[in-house]
Amino acid sequence: MPSSSSPSSLWRDSDFRRLWFGQTASQLGEHTSLVVLPLFAVLTLDAGAGQLGALRAVGQAPVLLLSLFAGAWVDRWRTRTVMVLTDAGRTLALGAAAVAGLLGWLVLPALLVVAFAVGALSVFFDVAYQASLVRLVRRDQLVRGNSALEGSRSAAQIGGPALGGALVSLLSAPIAAASSASFFALSFLTLRRTGRRESLPERSARPPRVWRRIHEGLRFVAGDTALRTVCLASAAFQFSFAAVMTVYLLFLPRDLHLSGTVVGLALAATGPGALLGSLLAARLPSRFGHGAVLVSAAALGDGVFLCVPVLHGSSAVTVPALFTVNFVFGTFGQLVNVTVMAVRQAVTPDGMQGRVAATITFVGMGPTPLGSLLGGLLAEAWGTRTSLLVTAAGMLLSPVLMALSPLVRLGRTLPAPPEGSQHFY
The missing domain is CATH 1.20.1250.20 (MFS general substrate transporter like domains)
Known part of the structure; x- marks a missing residue:
């Protein structure tokens, strides 16, 4: 070293x-x-x-x-x-x-x-x-x-x-x-x-109790109000967003007649927005409260996609509008991501960090295949413009779930892990 x-x-x-x-x-x-x-x-x-x-x-x-x-x-x-x-x-x-x-x-x-x-x-x-x-x-x-x-x-x-x-x-x-x-x-x-040879934990004669450790992670997340809300809100968002993106990738080249280059550039506009969102995440939660920032940022970032179905006309109008939509989505989406991660890490004991992260990924990202399938089915049945409107509206379920939970009351200071949680190791 x-x-x-x-x-x-x-x-x-x-x-x-x-x-x-x-x-x-x-x-x-x-x-x-x-x-x-x-x-x-x-x-x-x-x-x-x-x-x-x-x-x-x-x-x-x-x-x-x-x-x-x-x-x-x-x-x-x-x-x-x-x-x-x-x-x-x-x-x-x-x-x-x-x-x-x-x-x-x-x-x-x-x-x-x-x-x-x-x-x-x-x-x-x-x-x-x-x-x-x-x-x-x-x-x-x-x-x-x-x-x-x-x-x-x-x-x-x-x-x-x-x-x-x-x-x-x-x-x-x-x-x-x-x-x-x-x-x-x-x-x-x-x-x-x-070239460096890694040191591995010594393997025991008996296989590790993987299912038991997975169960502990699931049980801990289900028993914590903040983490449970994060899971549900993440699942609602990822399901709807997967549906949106399936329709979006059809809408841009076929309805707006954009080239593959422009489609890629429009999607890439979320990146600079994410960089701005990271900077905002360092300041806004400690000033306005973590709960207020989570709910308002999720509402703004998800709600901006409702503008996409109304786009018509030449690329001189639609392309700047798409860049703006994706930039705003990237900014507030990253603000939500960073704030949620801070909340998750704060309420989780050290010995549970990996399992809690895996559990939230599993529950949050798990519905995405179903969302992608739904987006394709809706686009076939209703057309891309109507399907975009419906699936984009579904993304707003995420901030609604957070607003109806105790998560919205989180203040400027992050909470500590619950007492008695240290036995989850």
Whole structure:
């Protein structure tokens, strides 16, 4: 380990630099593929609304199926091994889709398999890279290390959709898929050169009681009012947002006649908004109260999508309006995300942090495949404009749930974990 605790000492660590570079490349691959695969289906395979909803649902299903188990599984393996294998798998999956697309052999069922494989492997990679940092650097370097890794992730969220849309528009969907695969290949080549041998917890003769630990996390979240509300509000938002995005990705190219490049740039406008939201989150909750900020930010961020269905006319009008909508959504959405994380961490004892995070991810993100399916079905039955209005209105259920709960009364000071909760270890 580096002996100095200065920020530069972290960047002098070659293994950390490899982790950061590999994770950055992987995140770019992941976030470009989130746009490339749906556009591949729409533009190359002429997928309908229901088929696009199914594609997005299949890609999101691994979060529901695997998120509670990924952490327990990764803890028993070297994280470098997990990251390298998942990078290799995603490279092969997207590379095969690109070759099949160029040869005219790709069909929608095969693209569904690719979407599921990429989604499943991404769940394990994301858990592994976070665990890898803890094993790679000293405790006093975790804040700086996390800042670098999460900064890369935010940059990928900003640039990935725009890059994916531009590649599809300028080149073709198969070439764009090959480009996404190349990011995963670059991550594979970088991470496999990490030289430091990780120390693993000693494995006991008996298998760990995974189900018991998962049950404790579920029971703790269900028994805490704030966490229970966060779960319900997150589930309501993610379900409706998944439906919105399915219709949105049909509405922009087909109803507003926007190119893949413009679609990607419009989605990327949430990134700068998220950066602003992070800055606001450092000040507003301590000034106006965490509950008030949560409810008002959720209402503004979710409500702005009601403006999208009314857009008509030339791109000179619609494109700036879309940029504004996505920027506002990114700003207040990130303000909600950061504030919710602070509340969650404050009310959760140290020994439960990982399980509570996994439980909220499972409950909150679990409904997204169903939301994607619903969005596709509504678009087929009612058309994209009406479906956008209905699904965007559904997003407002999240701030309503928070406003009707004790969460809205949280003040400027965050609460402590409940007494007697320390036995959950």
